[in-house]
Amino acid sequence: xxxSAISTFYFIVGLICIILxxxxxxxxxxxxxxxxxxxxxxxxFVNINPLTDRLHLFxxxxxxxxxxxxxxxxxxxxxxxxxxxxxxxxxxxxxxxLTVFFLTPGKNSILNNRIYLLIPVLIYGVxxxxxxxxxxxxxxxxxxxxxxxxxxxxxxxxNRIEKVKKVSYSLVLxxxxxxxxxxxxxxxxxxxxxxxxxxxxxxxxYVIAQYLIVAGYIIQFKPDAGR
Numbered sequence: 001x002x003x004s005a006i007s008t009f010y011f012i013v014g015l016i017c018i019i020l021x022x023x024x025x026x027x028x029x030x031x032x033x034x035x036x037x038x039x040x041x042x043x044x045f046v047n048i049n050p051l052t053d054r055l056h057l058f059x060x061x062x063x064x065x066x067x068x069x070x071x072x073x074x075x076x077x078x079x080x081x082x083x084x085x086x087x088x089x090x091x092x093x094x095x096x097x098l099t100v101f102f103l104t105p106g107k108n109s110i111l112n113n114r115i116y117l118l119i120p121v122l123i124y125g126v127x128x129x130x131x132x133x134x135x136x137x138x139x140x141x142x143x144x145x146x147x148x149x150x151x152x153x154x155x156x157x158x159n160r161i162e163k164v165k166k167v168s169y170s171l172v173l174x175x176x177x178x179x180x181x182x183x184x185x186x187x188x189x190x191x192x193x194x195x196x197x198x199x200x201x202x203x204x205x206y207v208i209a210q211y212l213i214v215a216g217y218i219i220q221f222k223p224d225a226g227r
Contacts, residue, residue: 007211047218066089069086098155101153154179167216175210175214181205182201
C-alpha cells in the first residue's frame with residue numbers, strides 16, 4: 001500500500017510540475033519540480049534496506065545530483081550561466097546510475113560476449129552529435145562528453161541483462177531510454193530549435209524515466225514490491 005500511495009503521489013507532483021511549466025509565477029512550478037526527487041527518494045527508502053549497501057549509496061548519490069540538477073536548471077531559466085552547472089549535476093547523476101548498473105552482480109557482461117547489443121546505442125550517439133554539432137559552438141566538448149556519459153548509462157542498463165529478473169531489467173532499461181530521450185530533447189530545444197511543447201516532452205519523459213529506474217531497482221532487491 002505504501003508503494004502504491006507514494007507512487008501515486010509522485011506522479012501527481014510530476015503532473016503538477018508539467019501543468020505549471022508555463023505559469024507566470026516562478027515559485028509554484030519551482031516547488032513542484034523540487035519535490036519530484038524527494039518523493040522518489042521516500043519510495044526508495046521505504047522499500048530498500050539496508051541503505052548502507054554500496055549500490056544503494058550510489059543510487060542515493062544519483063538522486064541527490066538529480067535533485068540538484070532539477071533545482072539549478074529551473075533557476076537557469078532566468079540565468080543562462082547556470083545551465084552548465086545543471087548539466088554537470090545531471091552528468092554526475094548519470095555517472096552514479098551507470099556505476100550501479102555496471103556493478104550489478106552477475107557473471108555475464110555485454111562487454112565480453114554481447115557487445116553487439118551496444119550497436120544501436122553507438123549509432124544513436126553518432127546521429128545525435130552529428131545533428132547537434134553545427135549549433136553547439138563553444139558547448140561542443142561539454143555536450144559530447146555528456147552524450148558519452150548518458151549513453152554509457154544506457155549501456156549499463158543493457159548490461160543488466162540476465163543478471164536480474166526480466167521485470168527489473170525491462171523497467172530500468174525503459175527508464176534509461178526515456179532519460180536519453182528527455183536529455184536529447186533538452187539539447188535539441190536548447191541548441192537547435194525551441195518548440196512550444198518541449199517542456200511537456202522533457203518533463204514527462206524525465207518523470208517517467210526516474211520512476212522506472214527506481215521501480216526496476218527496487219524490484220531487483222524486493223521482487224514483491226508494489227503487489
